[in-house]
Amino acid sequence: MSAALDLITRVRGVRGAMLVSAEDGLIVAEQLMEGIKGSAVAALAASLAGKLRRAMGAAGTGTSVFWHLQAEQGALLVVPGGNSEGGILVVAVAEPDVNIGLVRLELLRAAAAVI
């Protein structure tokens, strides 16, 4: 798991990465810079993932494979691994100007490695 998170955190601009239980919003593994409230990010990311899953199901689009929330001072990038309802979310917290494509690639690789 640590190696999977290393893949993500070595990307320039990534401030932390976590594996989060999608069902209960608890942290399974983390590599975070100081100052990031991992438990809050994990709980809120899992909550959002659950709501997105239901919304996308209702919209008939199937399950999400990647989502990206851009904020003024950073970004949250998530890949739901496996069956996202009871699976693992691979989460990255990044600077606003991070290379999204590269982080996405590493999140997908990490998800494949841990699930």
Add this chain to the structure above:
Amino acid sequence: MSPHTRAVESWTLQPLTDFVRESSVRLVLVLTPAGQVLAQSGFSRAVDVMSAAALAAAIVASTGELARQLKQPPFAALSHQGPKNGFFLATFATERGTLAVLAVYDLDVSSLGLVQLFYEQLAADLKAASPKGAAQKQVLAADFERELTDSLNTLFGR
């Protein structure tokens, strides 16, 4: 304020209302380890409040004794998750004395992580709001029934 959130001791109301709104829990009790209810949210029947409070107090007492026998400090929190619902029970110290929070949540609306996250804020808010220097009021056996009736009337707006 949620119409289903009521408090016997008014200083508990705002922190509890915030907790319910943010964590999306279905039922909450704030109580003393003896089972005296200070506030509730989501309950519609007095008998359910009494049952939940008695059971929560019993769990606090039994886990406290288990911790004592293991020569450990009392457990900070207890979580149980079923297929559709979860419950979370935790105790913390305030100026009012030790308080317990029992929260019941639906898994498709909330999660243990969310409840834990906002419980930390609830405990901090209740600690800050609790009356300073107030001695804990002891309920005498002779007054117990009247105190209980008064509390339930307040909690259900009667």
